[in-house]
Amino acid sequence: MSWGRRLVRVASPLVALGVWQLLTSLDVDLWLRFEQFPTVVEVASALADRIGTETYWQDLGHSLRRIALGFLLAAVLGVAAGTAVARSRWAADVLGPLVEVVRPVPAIALVPVAILLLPTNEQGIVFITCAAAFFPVLVSTRHAVRALDPAWEEAVLTLGGGRFRVLFSVVLPGALPGVFGGLSVGIGVAWICVISAEMISGEYGVGYRTWQDYTVVDYPGVFVGMATIGVLGRLTSTAVEALGRRVTAWLPGAGEGGAAGPARPSGSAPAPAPRTDTAAPEGPTGPGPLTGPVPDAPAASAARSSVAPPVPDKEPVT
Amino acid sequence: MTTPSTHALTAVPTGAELALHGVRLGHPGGAAVSGPVGVRIAPGELLTVVGPSGCGKTTLLRTLAGLLPPLEGRVTQDGEPVRRPGVDRAFVFQHDALLPWRSVRANVELPLAIRRVPRAERRRSAEEWLERVGLAGHAHGLPGRLSGGQRQRVQLARALAGRPRAVLMDEPFGALDATTRAGMQDLLVEILRGTGATVVFVTHDVDEALHLGDRVLLFGSGEVLDVPHPRARDAREAPATAALRRRVLDSL
Incomplete structure (x- = not known):
């Protein structure tokens, strides 16, 4: 990368921060x-304060654990279901129609389902995260498995391999580039949903804390939350991409700094990267309830409004 | 040739007898690509199959391999019906079917891994085969880094490493330039020696068919002709060879 481009890349966020500081301080x-928008300096000092607290790291740990669990579960289930649908007519007939009906439902709209089905909030959040990441992984896997070169499978068959050998030596490794396309999309969607779910029904977690800060009119705190989500999202998706490049190093043209593979953007898959703006409150500027059962629906973000009914079993820690 | 080892893997297997009994070739649901074919391929024989491109030679091989059921008739190996692909009948594909994510050596090890040969032994065997095809130095590379000719040599090594009793070859040298092709033919002859495997070799190149084959199957007519001087480069201009060449060319 030339020095000019490097400079632009460094300068762009700095300028953005500068404009933000100027607009808010004036x-x-x-x-x-x-007027009420916190300045960069306020946010930075709030961040500095928070980083020193145990709560901050506790929240981070909770969010990371939820997304790790949900995402890994989605990866395993998505690859398994995608492979089954692509390889077996029976699986395609049984799962195909179900998948197509459930897929358009936003994962965050499954909050009531999670509450009805699962004993704890914690499991509900993992469930929603998993549901969000599951579909992009499934769809990408299905496409990738169908696009495999049939000669690879025939070669293994004529070398004496059976079904399992074909599955583990041809289908799964051959589909990895597509699978990682799905995982890249999936990790982004998973962040959006873990944060939204935490906002609705979490105890601890970055999303929960961000929403809590909003309800007590701690706007710098809200921005600390958003920045934290952005950085975490960036780190995890970079990790997924790096792993993807590593395991698909055999692709022609690999190592030239491309994406993880021929990632097909799957039909209904939302934006690939977590957007911090999903956490931005759009409701009235007044404070939400400080304590009590539930921050109610009126101050809802876009994500919340799709699950309008209040969440009955939320128990805020404050 | 390398010195014959004593372990079971390199013990000389006997070639399989392959036969087609009144077989009509074709894809299920599609039209038949040939009329009834009846041919018996003797154990250890090298039968070449010639015919114009697209006439169904590949379908014949795939049927022999068990990858494709015949529309009619029976395919047998040593009198037993062939129902599915198996380790006895290795296939060498026209375009290399190496697994691109496995190293060259891991590709050659594949048939041995499928048989659960212990790691050390299959490693040694794979390296031996790579040496035989002149690619010992590329064992750890990925197939994608090799030239077309080198990839076909790896495919040969992979096919033979499993000690198949028959090798079905689908225009394996079709995409190679003339010099490489002649070198590959010599290599093939050399590495087949001592394996005892029956070979069915499909090609659209008449000279290749007449050089390599013990017999030539003319795909169009179903005739099987004896080759007067199999695998003798200097017999290329011999009168008997020239007469056979003319006959084969006329049939095409």
Whole structure:
């Protein structure tokens, strides 16, 4: 990368931060209102304070554990189901229609399902995260398995291999580039959903904390939450991409800094990267309830509004 | 040739007898690509099959391999019906079917791994085969880094490493340039020697068919002709060979 490009890459976020600081410190009010918007310095000092607290790391740990569990589960289930649907007519007939009906339902709209089915909130959050990542993985795996070169399978068959040998020596390794396309999309969707689910029904977790800060009108805290989500999302998706490049190093053209593989953008898959703006409250600027059962629906983000009914079993720690 | 080892893997297996009994070739649901074919391929024989491109030679091989059921008739190996692909009948594909994510050596080890040969032994055997095809130095590379000719040599090594009793070869040298092709033919002759395997070799190149084969099957007519001087480079211009060449060319 040339020095010019490096400079642009470093300068771009710095300039953005500078503009933010300027707009907020001058309390600009040009239709967009920046009076109550925290300044960069306020956010940075809030971040510095938070990083020193145990709560911050506890929240981080909770969110990471939930996403790790949900995502890994989704990866295993998605690859298994995608392979089954692609390889077996029976599986395609049984699972295909179900998948196509459930897939368009936003994972976060499954909150009521999670509450009805699962004994604890914790499991509900993992379930929603898993449901979110499951479909992109399934769809990518299905495509990748169907696109395999039939000669690979025939070669293994004529060398004496059976079904399992074909599955583990041809189908799964051969589909990895596509699978990782799905995993890359999946990890992004998983973040969006783990944070949303935490906001709705979590105890601890970055999403929960961000929403808590919003309800007590701690706007710098909200931005600390969003920044944390952004960094975590970036780190995990980088990890997935790096792993993908590693296991698909055999692809022609690998090692030239491309994506993990021929990732087909799957039909209904949402944005590949977690967007911090999903956590931005859009509701009235007044404070939500400080304590009590549930922050109610009126101050709902886009994600929340799809699950309008209040969550009955939430027990805020405060 | 390398010195014959004593372990069971390199013990000389006997070639399989392959036979087609009134077989009509074709894809299920599609039209038949040939009329009834009846041919018996003797154990250890090298039968070449010639015919124009796209006439169904590959279908014949796939049927022999058990990858494709015949529309009619029976395919047998040593009198037993062939129902599915198996370790006895290795296939060498026209376009290399090496697994691109496995190293060259791991590809050659594949048939041995499928048989659960212990790791050390299959490693040694794979390296021996790679040496025989002149690719000992490429064992750890990925197939994608090799040239077309080298990849076909790896495929040969992989096919033979499993000690098959028959090798079915689908225009394996079709995509290679003339010099490489002649070298590959010599290599094939050399490494087949001592394996005892029956070979069915499909090609659209008449000279290749007449050089390699003990007998030539003319795919169009179903005739099987004896080759006067199999695998003798200097017999290329011999009168008997020239007469056979003319006859084969006329039939095409």
